[in-house]
Amino acid sequence: MRTDRVAITGIGIVSAAGWTPEELWSAIEAERSGLGRLTLFDSPRCGHVPVGQVIGDPAARSGLSRGSRTDHFAVCAARDALEDSGLREPGPAADRRRMGVVLGGTTGGMLSTEAFLQKLLLDEAFDAALLRDHQCCAATEAVAAGLQLRGFRATVSDACASSNAAVAIGCDVLRSGEADVMLAGGADSLTRLTLNGFCSLLNVSHEGARPFDAERSGLSLGEGAGMLVLEREEAAVARGARIYGLVAGYGSTCDANHLTAPMPDGSAAANAMRRALEMAGIAPAAVDYVNAHGTGTVTNDLAEARALRAVFGSRPPAVSSTKRFFGHTLGAAGAMEAVVCVLAMQRQRFPANLGFRTMDAEVGFAPVAHTCDGTIRAIVTNSFGFGGNNCSLVICGREA
Amino acid sequence: MTSPGPGRHAGVSICGMGLVLPGPTPGMLPSVPSPRLAAGPVYSCRELPALPPRYARALRRLCRADHLALAAAVQAVGDRGGQEGPDDETAVCVGTGMGVVGATAAFLESMVEENEGNPKPTAFTNSLHNVPAAQIAVYLGLRGPNNTFIHGSVSFELALWRALRMMETGQARRAVVVGVDEASPYVVTAGQRRGWFRGDGASLDPMAGSAARVRGTVPGEGAGALLLCRESDAPQGRREARLAGLRIEPPADPRIAVRDPDAEAEFVVDALESAGVAMEDVDLLLLGANGDCRIDDAHRRVVGALARSGRVSCGVFKSSCGEFCAAAAVGVVLGAMAVRDGALAPAIRLLGRPVRARAVSCVACYNLYETGYRSLCVVKA
Numbered sequence: 001m002r003t004d005r006v007a008i009t010g011i012g013i014v015s016a017a018g019w020t021p022e023e024l025w026s027a028i029e030a031e032r033s034g035l036g037r038l039t040l041f042d043s044p045r046c047g048h049v050p051v052g053q054v055i056g057d058p059a060a061r062s063g064l065s066r067g068s069r070t071d072h073f074a075v076c077a078a079r080d081a082l083e084d085s086g087l088r089e090p091g092p093a094a095d096r097r098r099m100g101v102v103l104g105g106t107t108g109g110m111l112s113t114e115a116f117l118q119k120l121l122l123d124e125a126f127d128a129a130l131l132r133d134h135q136c137c138a139a140t141e142a143v144a145a146g147l148q149l150r151g152f153r154a155t156v157s158d159a160c161a162s163s164n165a166a167v168a169i170g171c172d173v174l175r176s177g178e179a180d181v182m183l184a185g186g187a188d189s190l191t192r193l194t195l196n197g198f199c200s201l202l203n204v205s206h207e208g209a210r211p212f213d214a215e216r217s218g219l220s221l222g223e224g225a226g227m228l229v230l231e232r233e234e235a236a237v238a239r240g241a242r243i244y245g246l247v248a249g250y251g252s253t254c255d256a257n258h259l260t261a262p263m264p265d266g267s268a269a270a271n272a273m274r275r276a277l278e279m280a281g282i283a284p285a286a287v288d289y290v291n292a293h294g295t296g297t298v299t300n301d302l303a304e305a306r307a308l309r310a311v312f313g314s315r316p317p318a319v320s321s322t323k324r325f326f327g328h329t330l331g332a333a334g335a336m337e338a339v340v341c342v343l344a345m346q347r348q349r350f351p352a353n354l355g356f357r358t359m360d361a362e363v364g365f366a367p368v369a370h371t372c373d374g375t376i377r378a379i380v381t382n383s384f385g386f387g388g389n390n391c392s393l394v395i396c397g398r399e400a
Numbered sequence: 401m402t403s404p405g406p407g408r409h410a411g412v413s414i415c416g417m418g419l420v421l422p423g424p425t426p427g428m429l430p431s432v433p434s435p436r437l438a439a440g441p442v443y444s445c446r447e448l449p450a451l452p453p454r455y456a457r458a459l460r461r462l463c464r465a466d467h468l469a470l471a472a473a474v475q476a477v478g479d480r481g482g483q484e485g486p487d488d489e490t491a492v493c494v495g496t497g498m499g500v501v502g503a504t505a506a507f508l509e510s511m512v513e514e515n516e517g518n519p520k521p522t523a524f525t526n527s528l529h530n531v532p533a534a535q536i537a538v539y540l541g542l543r544g545p546n547n548t549f550i551h552g553s554v555s556f557e558l559a560l561w562r563a564l565r566m567m568e569t570g571q572a573r574r575a576v577v578v579g580v581d582e583a584s585p586y587v588v589t590a591g592q593r594r595g596w597f598r599g600d601g602a603s604l605d606p607m608a609g610s611a612a613r614v615r616g617t618v619p620g621e622g623a624g625a626l627l628l629c630r631e632s633d634a635p636q637g638r639r640e641a642r643l644a645g646l647r648i649e650p651p652a653d654p655r656i657a658v659r660d661p662d663a664e665a666e667f668v669v670d671a672l673e674s675a676g677v678a679m680e681d682v683d684l685l686l687l688g689a690n691g692d693c694r695i696d697d698a699h700r701r702v703v704g705a706l707a708r709s710g711r712v713s714c715g716v717f718k719s720s721c722g723e724f725c726a727a728a729a730v731g732v733v734l735g736a737m738a739v740r741d742g743a744l745a746p747a748i749r750l751l752g753r754p755v756r757a758r759a760v761s762c763v764a765c766y767n768l769y770e771t772g773y774r775s776l777c778v779v780k781a
Contacts, residue, residue: 043516044515044516045516045517045519046516106528106529113508114508114511114512117505117508117509117512118512120434120436120437121433121434121509121512121513122512122513124434124435124436125436126436126437126589126593128590128593128594131590135497135498135550135552136529136550137550137551137552140551144650150650150652151650152650153551153650154549154551154558155549155550155551156547156548156549156550157499157528157529157530157548157549157550158530158533158546158547158548159528159529159530165547169547169562172562172565172566172569175569176565176568192511192516193504193507193508193511193524193527196507196511196516196519196524197507197519197521197524197525197527198524199519200519200520200521200524201521201524201525251571252544252545252546252547252571253488253543253544253545253546254492254534254537254542254543254544254545254546255537255543256486256537256538256540256541256542256543257538258538259525259526259531259534259535259538260525268543271488271543275571385530386525386528386530386534387528387530387531387533387534387537387546388534388537388538388546389530389534389546
């Protein structure tokens, strides 16, 4: 196993706050939430809650002749990321057999599956075509086929930690020498299943998520995709690629406690961060910014705050959750937030924790209230999911 | 074609194995929510395997795939009995092609039929793909990394790959690797409509189908589990199986019928060589043939190409479990059991006479899938 450093050489995003990194960053600077009214499907029970729905026609933008909404998001973000890295066009510098893709996801083509069931149970019609793109790996295969990535392929589904896991796996593939370029990220679309599911758990905010706020009342669901192009640093330098930064470390743990409730003391989440920092060779004191999982539910934010205090002490670095910009995008969340981290480091600006008004004494710190200047050399970004999955990444500059 | 893995995984022992197989003949699924759905035939576990008594309270919360996966994992790991503290060094890696289909369908059915009137939170949380992996972690107290792969027919192989990588890089000291899929009327019906599954009630007879030109296979379900540990951590004084190599390759062209048998044979030989094994060292080539003449023909052509450089003993296993996405787990566990015991389990059906009479000490599991993916896993004494 090689121990090469892994460079980020391209980014792509599709979100309710914009279809490009620039559009998303404009929303972050303007502190403009992408949450709004659900129009994607009718939901008699949950249609009133604000969601981060992507506006626009993803099928038209992706150019795919078929595929689920998730597949379209994935292809759009992946194509932009590859374009950004300068590897979009096949050429001698890019052996497509040495280029792979690993995606995280949870919903896949569930929107079509829901339509299939509606037809089956209410009209007694079995429309098999609606099941064609059901599986989450359809997005991975669509990206691989559309961008001619002929190497390693994998799809991971670790609930809301999926795409951080995908980035970690992408790094492992590069370090083992099994590929030269890895496109790593995640994609998920809004579905009736997830909207009704989270509503049934009484986890959804009726006013929009306010992570870490004393009066937070739940999460806001969203959809989209985030993609990173990863290469061994040495190879990226050799081909003259622009390097945004490094994925310097990653750590995963499992609470092994409960299917949905986080470990109250945050100990396993803290261990994920410690493992990531240890791999990166970075001390907690050297971390300048934490992009928190910060869903906005009472228990998740509290457990994460305890984990942050366990790792960083009573005065953690600048912390913000950026979920109110585009909603909680489940399997895509980690990769989309990794893109936010890359942009924050590039611009040396802390993104606002939109929706925060009042400090929660139990949380014990106030997140970044407004987007502002800062010195950002090293970042921890967290994703925690149902099943007790915790995955943290360390993203830093080349000199950190 | 790319070769995504160096393939050699020296130093990894298989310290425990678990296997949950369905009944020996296909039958009808008991519960079907719509007359439009097919009820069978399916190789299904009519009685779910028993779990240790301390899991009794958990049983009502376990879905079918969770139960299959947990039962296999408990066999592999041994019931830790809740006596030890949490284990931070053991990873859980699960491969499942379809996930927890029953729970997902139950939530969606109630959502559609009741027009979102009364969705059940437990059914929702049970619908996540990673629930089997989470249940294994919760009940066995495993706090290491926990990953679930959902990549069609290579889901189990990817879980195995991930476990090996994490052990190599020190991200985990041990790993529980599980392949699991549950039978569902939705999967059966969709598979029948697409011509993957037969509906004639016949039993599965891999590598005999070509003569009869049988199209389609018989669906199944089950779980296979391995406990991987470093050789230095393996219990001393007993015969152990070692995981010697793994290679997974995505398709350049997904059409299985156009696969070049010589190129496939080269893939097998090359993957074996990467694992430090010569073709003549392989006591059994365990094939993922599934009774569908297209799949069986493709495997037969590869065996024919391999046989040009010497005879090879071949066997099949899907006659014991039917076809499901993570079925490769069953093959690898059966192969590992054969190496540990020095003899073949009855679930393996030999094709012809064995080439050598000696005890089995090396098994290679080769799968060539409908999607064009292929994999080879090598287990040695």
